[in-house]
Amino acid sequence: MPYRHVVGPQTYLFADLRELMAKATPLRSGDMLAGVAAASAEENVAARMCLAEVPLATFLSEALVPYETDEVTRLIIDTHDASAFRPISHMNVGDFRDFLLSGVATGEVLAALAPGVTPEMAAAVSKLMRNQDLIAVARKCRVVTKFRNTIGLPGTMAVRLQPNHPTDDPAGVTASILDGLLYGCGDAVIGINPASDSLPVLSELLRLIDGIIQRFDIPTQACVLTHVTTSTEVINRGVPVDLVFQSIAGTQAANASFGIDLAVLREGREAALSLKRGTLGDNVMYFETGQGSALSANAHHGVDQQTLEARAYAVARPFKPLLVNTVVGFIGPEYLYDGKQIIRAGLEDHFCGKLMGVPLGCDVCYTNHAEADQDDMDTLMTLLGAAGVTYIMGIPGSDDVMLNYQSTSFHDQLYLREVLGLKRAPEFEAWLQAMGITGPDGRLKTQRGNHPLLVAARELAA
Amino acid sequence: MSKPESEEQPAKEAGVPADPVIEGGEYRIEDSWSRLAGITPARIALGRVGTGLPTREVLRFALAHAQARDAVHAPFDSARMAGEIAALGFETLELASAAPARDAYLRRPDLGRRLSDASRAVLRAGAFPPRDLAIVVADGLSSTAIHAQAVPFLAAFKGRIAEAGWRVAPVAIASQARVALGDEVGEALRAEAVVVLIGERPGLSSPDSLGLYLTFAPRAGRTDAERNCISNVRGEGLSHDQAAFKLAWLLGQALARRLTGVSLKDESDLLLVNGQPPAPRLG
Numbered sequence: 001m002p003y004r005h006v007v008g009p010q011t012y013l014f015a016d017l018r019e020l021m022a023k024a025t026p027l028r029s030g031d032m033l034a035g036v037a038a039a040s041a042e043e044n045v046a047a048r049m050c051l052a053e054v055p056l057a058t059f060l061s062e063a064l065v066p067y068e069t070d071e072v073t074r075l076i077i078d079t080h081d082a083s084a085f086r087p088i089s090h091m092n093v094g095d096f097r098d099f100l101l102s103g104v105a106t107g108e109v110l111a112a113l114a115p116g117v118t119p120e121m122a123a124a125v126s127k128l129m130r131n132q133d134l135i136a137v138a139r140k141c142r143v144v145t146k147f148r149n150t151i152g153l154p155g156t157m158a159v160r161l162q163p164n165h166p167t168d169d170p171a172g173v174t175a176s177i178l179d180g181l182l183y184g185c186g187d188a189v190i191g192i193n194p195a196s197d198s199l200p201v202l203s204e205l206l207r208l209i210d211g212i213i214q215r216f217d218i219p220t221q222a223c224v225l226t227h228v229t230t231s232t233e234v235i236n237r238g239v240p241v242d243l244v245f246q247s248i249a250g251t252q253a254a255n256a257s258f259g260i261d262l263a264v265l266r267e268g269r270e271a272a273l274s275l276k277r278g279t280l281g282d283n284v285m286y287f288e289t290g291q292g293s294a295l296s297a298n299a300h301h302g303v304d305q306q307t308l309e310a311r312a313y314a315v316a317r318p319f320k321p322l323l324v325n326t327v328v329g330f331i332g333p334e335y336l337y338d339g340k341q342i343i344r345a346g347l348e349d350h351f352c353g354k355l356m357g358v359p360l361g362c363d364v365c366y367t368n369h370a371e372a373d374q375d376d377m378d379t380l381m382t383l384l385g386a387a388g389v390t391y392i393m394g395i396p397g398s399d400d401v402m403l404n405y406q407s408t409s410f411h412d413q414l415y416l417r418e419v420l421g422l423k424r425a426p427e428f429e430a431w432l433q434a435m436g437i438t439g440p441d442g443r444l445k446t447q448r449g450n451h452p453l454l455v456a457a458r459e460l461a462a
Numbered sequence: 463m464s465k466p467e468s469e470e471q472p473a474k475e476a477g478v479p480a481d482p483v484i485e486g487g488e489y490r491i492e493d494s495w496s497r498l499a500g501i502t503p504a505r506i507a508l509g510r511v512g513t514g515l516p517t518r519e520v521l522r523f524a525l526a527h528a529q530a531r532d533a534v535h536a537p538f539d540s541a542r543m544a545g546e547i548a549a550l551g552f553e554t555l556e557l558a559s560a561a562p563a564r565d566a567y568l569r570r571p572d573l574g575r576r577l578s579d580a581s582r583a584v585l586r587a588g589a590f591p592p593r594d595l596a597i598v599v600a601d602g603l604s605s606t607a608i609h610a611q612a613v614p615f616l617a618a619f620k621g622r623i624a625e626a627g628w629r630v631a632p633v634a635i636a637s638q639a640r641v642a643l644g645d646e647v648g649e650a651l652r653a654e655a656v657v658v659l660i661g662e663r664p665g666l667s668s669p670d671s672l673g674l675y676l677t678f679a680p681r682a683g684r685t686d687a688e689r690n691c692i693s694n695v696r697g698e699g700l701s702h703d704q705a706a707f708k709l710a711w712l713l714g715q716a717l718a719r720r721l722t723g724v725s726l727k728d729e730s731d732l733l734l735v736n737g738q739p740p741a742p743r744l745g
Contacts, residue, residue, distance in 0.1 A: 163504070165503075172503075173502075175504070175506055178495065179507060332663075333569065334571050337568075368664050368669075369664075395504075397504070397508055398523065399504070399505050399665075399666045401665070404662075404663060405665070411510060411513060415513045415514060418513045444510075446491055
């Protein structure tokens, strides 16, 4: 169905909902690359005005990616919770924004609504929202998940300790883990991106991280971020696996380029659940996403990258993940050109995920060919901290020496806790205090060389 | 002015509190595990000031980022590269992608994968005899890397070419180029395989890393799954000799088995002697 909006003498026509959504999206390089962006600033706003008047129910009848050929669309439509949707079923997109910002939309109301919100609805309303709206509404949404600790409680922010090493050297990885723990990081997960895809190396890394967790009785979980089928394979070989990881995207074809479909994800989850390693809960999946992944796989169906990103959260949702994060600036300037675009995308992704009931964290990051720097990351992480982000990354000195990009550091999370008063997952916070790493106020204590972690380091990193 | 100051000094000693920053003791905390920093290139044990990084670390990071940024944006000196590569005894050819400038190159990866009209015309005009290998020297995302690594790598690889007796097309030096540009170039040069030497996306700790991408039967539309990659060729990574040995091994396999990509696994490590490649056998 075509859409139309008149601005003075100019009539803007949009062939279908897909085109309307794309042209209503705040400008970014990836949509320009795909040839779906608005041609002028006025067309962009005309599209937003037109989108504001589209009934939310339209998104249930007009699919942006064909139902017949895309299992993600089928998942979204077939599992939509009509009773959860009912309170907003009469609203258009503009009304929905007003409702979300109002005092009527409390945390409880939003949590009950989440199963009725499709990714296209979340994406649509985000396109009408300023950055402060994205922060204000996301802050009201709470998504709590558990494995060996409790992630997502109000007033908390967790950190993934990311001890990557260019050759997966066990001593080098151990050194980064100890550094991170002594900086109070690691409650989301101790999760490494391996350089290798060989099963013996992956198994060794899993045993290494698990060994540290067991030895010091750390209330956290381990993850080696490798393909879901590889994790399933190492589980079958008896290797300790806490969380099963997978990169996911918002279309069936993009997921196929990752070598997965929904059935493969189900198998991975069942394998992890079978180990029963969680002590507090059974959220066993860890997913990563990022705007632009569908286009880079030539699997975007003419849909804008932000809407496709929200669809990735719909892929994640039924698997009850412990953690989901957008890797917002990783993919490069052809998708998000500069600091402004990365900041906007990070806030959109976090908002859409939370509104849909997904525990969204963010890899606040950039590459060296993007027009961005540490100042932009400081801005985005501070805004996300205010928005109640579930977790961020902790990487030594912000410099990932394996993946060659810059993310947030062990120091950065200390800064956010200090400035915004954010606590860690309570079980992990208690462990840090018991270990003498932090004081009762959660601040780091100065360590001497005789700390048990450092004493152990002599053998662990030998 | 000097008199009142000297009068204040004794007052301080008589019980007026000193500057609280100084009085509070150490304000810069060094991490007691700095010895661990020697076993990983990761930036650990940086110390802290409150929750922040000490000045020295902020500046060290800023310098590394500046070098990586410069590696992306430094102009590619195609003519200098052509001269140095010709001096090694290779014929050369200068080409450009369809990306007119760096900004367009970064925003439009598709342009970097296609030849400019002028370069395509140059290749069409040449009558190139069939060859075993085409070599493309491409700036990619780091001119710094290609300036630093391409010539010493080719000097090392020249011995491997001679050893195997491969016939090599003129070395194409391509500006604003991405890996897939090699497909069109290799096809036009009638080569069985193409290797693209390209500046890799610069990391903070590695602004000058070279990547090698080998593709059998190059033609437009090849996917990355049909290539073999040798990464991290630089002083602190894979040496030029090691990379040349690996590439020669892969090329030998590719020409014999008529393929590259996921079904060709790099097993050249099995032939290393004490971790080092055997010297080329010539003559």
